[in-house]
Amino acid sequence: MTLVNIVSSINIKGGVTSPKSFFSGGTHCGLRRKKLDFGWLYSSIPAKAAAVYTQNAFQAAPLKVTQESIAKEQKLQLVVVNSANANACTGKEGLENARLTRKYASEEAGLPEHLVAVQSTGLIGVQLPMDKVETGIRSINLESQDAASFEQAILTTDTCTKHASVECEIEGKQVTIGGAAKGSGMIDPNMATMLAYITTDADVSQDALKSLLKKTTDKTYNQITVDGDSSTNDTVVVLANGAAETSELDEFHPEWGAFEEAFTKLSEELAKKIARDGEGATKLIEVQVEGAATAADAGKIAKSIISSNLVKTAIHGADPNWGRIVCAAGYSGASMESEAVDVYLGPIQVVSEGLPLDFDEAEASAYLTQSDIYIKVKLEDGTGAAQAWGCDLSYEYVRINASYRT
Amino acid sequence: MTLVNIVSSINIKGGVTSPKSFFSGGTHCGLRRKKLDFGWLYSSIPAKAAAVYTQNAFQAAPLKVTQESIAKEQKLQLVVVNSANANACTGKEGLENARLTRKYASEEAGLPEHLVAVQSTGLIGVQLPMDKVETGIRSINLESQDAASFEQAILTTDTCTKHASVECEIEGKQVTIGGAAKGSGMIDPNMATMLAYITTDADVSQDALKSLLKKTTDKTYNQITVDGDSSTNDTVVVLANGAAETSELDEFHPEWGAFEEAFTKLSEELAKKIARDGEGATKLIEVQVEGAATAADAGKIAKSIISSNLVKTAIHGADPNWGRIVCAAGYSGASMESEAVDVYLGPIQVVSEGLPLDFDEAEASAYLTQSDIYIKVKLEDGTGAAQAWGCDLSYEYVRINASYRT
Structure with missing residues (x-):
């Protein structure tokens, strides 16, 4: 630009x-x-x-x-x-x-x-x-x-x-x-x-x-x-x-x-x-979605991934759990060609055309120990793009919110 | 019937x-x-x-x-x-x-x-x-x-x-x-x-x-x-x-x-x-909504409450946190007259016409230590009713899902 x-x-x-x-x-x-x-x-x-x-x-x-x-x-x-x-x-x-x-x-x-x-x-x-x-x-x-x-x-x-x-x-x-x-x-x-x-x-x-x-x-x-x-x-x-x-x-x-x-x-x-300072957060997670049918669809997919407790806990545990990312995209309500989905964890591609790649799990896990995590999802449904931000879900989140008011 | x-x-x-x-x-x-x-x-x-x-x-x-x-x-x-x-x-x-x-x-x-x-x-x-x-x-x-x-x-x-x-x-x-x-x-x-x-x-x-x-x-x-x-x-x-x-x-x-x-x-x-055996669950939570504008609205409200991480952690911690229940009802997307909302935790009414009652917090907390928790929300928008079921959000949920795959 x-x-x-x-x-x-x-x-x-x-x-x-x-x-x-x-x-x-x-x-x-x-x-x-x-x-x-x-x-x-x-x-x-x-x-x-x-x-x-x-x-x-x-x-x-x-x-x-x-x-x-x-x-x-x-x-x-x-x-x-x-x-x-x-x-x-x-x-x-x-x-x-x-x-x-x-x-x-x-x-x-x-x-x-x-x-x-x-x-x-x-x-x-x-x-x-x-x-x-x-x-x-x-x-x-x-x-x-x-x-x-x-x-x-x-x-x-x-x-x-x-x-x-x-x-x-x-x-x-x-x-x-x-x-x-x-x-x-x-x-x-x-x-x-x-x-x-x-x-x-x-x-x-x-x-x-x-x-x-x-x-x-x-x-x-x-x-x-x-x-x-x-x-x-x-x-x-x-x-x-x-x-x-x-x-x-x-x-x-x-x-x-x-x-x-x-x-x-x-x-x-x-x-x-705000996202980085979420309750109990130890990491900022940024999700970028490209190639969705519309910008609104891209927004839905990004928000769905960032909101998933299963994605948030996996990242808390540095688990390169691509299945949860794909799943959260899938239930976002956005239309998508599921056989054309690529997923990246930072620089590491983990899913190509809807199927898992044989990536180095140790390397991907090491990436997820960082404080800033980027997840990119590329689709082939159009030119819609969006981002979303969130944080990991930790024991500390439960502790903060399960504590009886004093 | x-x-x-x-x-x-x-x-x-x-x-x-x-x-x-x-x-x-x-x-x-x-x-x-x-x-x-x-x-x-x-x-x-x-x-x-x-x-x-x-x-x-x-x-x-x-x-x-x-x-x-x-x-x-x-x-x-x-x-x-x-x-x-x-x-x-x-x-x-x-x-x-x-x-x-x-x-x-x-x-x-x-x-x-x-x-x-x-x-x-x-x-x-x-x-x-x-x-x-x-x-x-x-x-x-x-x-x-x-x-x-x-x-x-x-x-x-x-x-x-x-x-x-x-x-x-x-x-x-x-x-x-x-x-x-x-x-x-x-x-x-x-x-x-x-x-x-x-x-x-x-x-x-x-x-x-x-x-x-x-x-x-x-x-x-x-x-x-x-x-x-x-x-x-x-x-x-x-x-x-x-x-x-x-x-x-x-x-x-x-x-x-x-x-x-x-x-x-x-x-x-x-x-x-299924709800009772959710990952890390220690309690079954049942939400009943009555008096919503439509059954679909009642369903949305019940599902919104049961899905709220803040409600789930509060119940895990036996915290009679009515504010989180009211809040989750409020963002459910269902229309409602917010000044006509009553909330009950089991037998204990905690909110009347959208305002908190001076209930016995110790008694309400004791109720929430049980294994089956009933939340009732009564509205005055119609005759729509629905239920939803879920479980509390515990440390164990985070542990199960943040553990690296082995």
């Missing part, structure tokens, strides 16, 4: 404040014992905003309030996030608390309520202790550029913060896209909640921002899995504040391709970081 | 030879080191036959040959099954071997080839050693009523045989339905293959038998899960030989309801036995 030259490689030290005129920070308000538990993300310019939310029928209260805010003007200027409490399955009181959080934050920041989004992650079924949330809100410092504190404040039992940025050139100007995410930590009795925040100083039309986020989410965040359980709180929010002084970008802009590439690259990086 | 009086309760000592004029046995032909590895099931009368097969794109060779046989006259008289080798991902040679197996068996039994079905379960991607299969075929004794040997011969790493029978009265005559199944054992590098064989001495029209099997499979075998990986070899075969001398039954027969109830009861019993 010729565009690659004008998109920088991922800056793994970057984050949500890498683009111009974004500010963020985090504090401890008492929801967790010691760790940071309340964060904020602020744009000094009202930013065009879009978000995608979990499809779970039990969508948590803050997601509803965030949707209300964005619906008004498709803009946001402040996002506040608490960890330790998901405000999910909390009924009317939960919804009132989410609205109250927004109200207090808007007052603290001197912003209209509809420019404020609220987010929560953590325990399900417990009402938000509003006195502590208020303490958090009163600590908001809109001039802070302490992205690291924001990244920490949104974690549950993630073992590390997740952030990156990427740059591209549009109209001769440097445009930056930054992001922070949290993944598959566990807070009892909750499930892994995925949150991601993306900021950019490009100006992007609201429609283009919305469709780009949807498209990118399908290719990245929706293609990761830790255990197949999609939470009540999953959300990705993007803010585009225009501080880089580009014209308003959309799909018809001659340099849209560069922006889309950079945006996708950043999202892929955050998604991979 | 008034029909219940004319259907007997499950006879857990019964099996495939409980109905009249069925014979079966098993032998050791050398595919496994010591255990029985070759079984047969024979009806002295050509039996009307139907079967359902895995939807996996990599359907194994014997499934194709069994389909060919049944297609000819919708009848079968002999089913031969080998374990230790799945004859899957074996290409043209595998298909030839499956056809050869059928040919040899038909010669041995003096039957036309199309009355013979062949079945395999075990290792994927290895050609059948036909000399051993021939040894098995030469051991077939059509007069044997040693159902126990058949049940053993079809196992892989199942920890126990699975069989039952049930009786009902049709036209004043006793009709018996018997069955044998194998489940979620593991033979490297294979995945859990589910096989079930159902026999009955009722006479049933071919169309009615086919649609009854399909309907029952959707409610029973398709509602169990161990790890969500559906194999290349999954098959359920039913043989109805008419030896009980009923008239030909179909949906319009006044006593069809009794037959259907008995058939479903037997299938549910076999399905539960």
Whole structure:
């Protein structure tokens, strides 16, 4: 792709404040014992905003309030996030608390309520202790550029913060896209909640921002899995504040391709970081599918393989168990010519035209002891391609999730 | 239901030879080191036959040959099954071997080839050693009523045989339905293959038998899960030989309801036995959903809960983690009014109208230490009801499946 030259490689030290005129920070308000538990993300310019939310029928209260805010003007200027409490399955009181959080934050920041989004992650079924949330809100410092504190404040039992940025050139100007995410930590009795925040100083039309986020989410965040359980709180929010002084970008802009590439690259990086830090994970697994009938079919096959407990345990045990990969492809629901399937474990081809090769098992097993595992599946049904990311299934996953809540 | 009086309760000592004029046995032909590895099931009368097969794109060779046989006259008289080798991902040679197996068996039994079905379960991607299969075929004794040997011969790493029978009265005559199944054992590098064989001495029209099997499979075998990986070899075969001398039954027969109830009861019993013996399982989990918009929605919700790794690990750890149950219901894809959901763990209600109750956690945890766990989810979206069965996710599951093949 010729565009690659004008998109920088991922800056793994970057984050949500890498683009111009974004500010963020985090504090401890008492929801967790010691760790940071309340964060904020602020744009000094009202930013065009879009978000995608979990499809779970039990969508948590803050997601509803965030949707209300964005619906008004498709803009946001402040996002506040608490960890330790998901405000999910909390009924009317939960919804009132989410609205109250927004109200207090808007007052603290001197912003209209509809420019404020609220987010929560953590325990399900417990009402938000509003006195502590208020303490958090009163600590908001809109001039802070302490992205690291924001990244920490949104974690549950993630073992590390997740952030990156990427740059591209549009109209001769440097445009930056930054992001922070949290993944598959566990807070009892909750499930892994995925949150991601993306900021950019490009100006992007609201429609283009919305469709780009949807498209990118399908290719990245929706293609990761830790255990197949999609939470009540999953959300990705993007803010585009225009501080880089580009014209308003959309799909018809001659340099849209560069922006889309950079945006996708950043999202892929955050998604991979979430997968790598899955509960109990010791390895990142990347599955690449090529030659499927359609991109959607390729996506299904890749997701099916990455979601298979049998594939995940085999990789945990460094077992080059090609049969499980082929089987998971086979039950993905995608159509395929089963006699034209090739499978590779990293550089080692293990299946050719649906039949096993006489590969060196010791060499393949040694490959699977690495921390980054690539599985490639090549079909001959068309030109559809997709990727998916996940992690191995370990004893530690069972230990984490079978432990009685304390 | 008034029909219940004319259907007997499950006879857990019964099996495939409980109905009249069925014979079966098993032998050791050398595919496994010591255990029985070759079984047969024979009806002295050509039996009307139907079967359902895995939807996996990599359907194994014997499934194709069994389909060919049944297609000819919708009848079968002999089913031969080998374990230790799945004859899957074996290409043209595998298909030839499956056809050869059928040919040899038909010669041995003096039957036309199309009355013979062949079945395999075990290792994927290895050609059948036909000399051993021939040894098995030469051991077939059509007069044997040693159902126990058949049940053993079809196992892989199942920890126990699975069989039952049930009786009902049709036209004043006793009709018996018997069955044998194998489940979620593991033979490297294979995945859990589910096989079930159902026999009955009722006479049933071919169309009615086919649609009854399909309907029952959707409610029973398709509602169990161990790890969500559906194999290349999954098959359920039913043989109805008419030896009980009923008239030909179909949906319009006044006593069809009794037959259907008995058939479903037997299938549910076999399905539960498979779930209970899932890899590493220490508990059988039954999920019952009531009040869904449709039966299909109820089925989706029940299957989603039973498939959730987070629910499975929580139950393994005796954690009354209602949030994970509600969450899995929420992402099932079924429509639901989330504020009208009740959840029960056995006798203990833990969620009312989508909100957690202040239940006794110690009591609920104690309930979850039992070997049979019932989860009930009540909705207010309609009258759709369904069940699903599964097992807990344990360290042992990871150990079994992460162990390098030896």
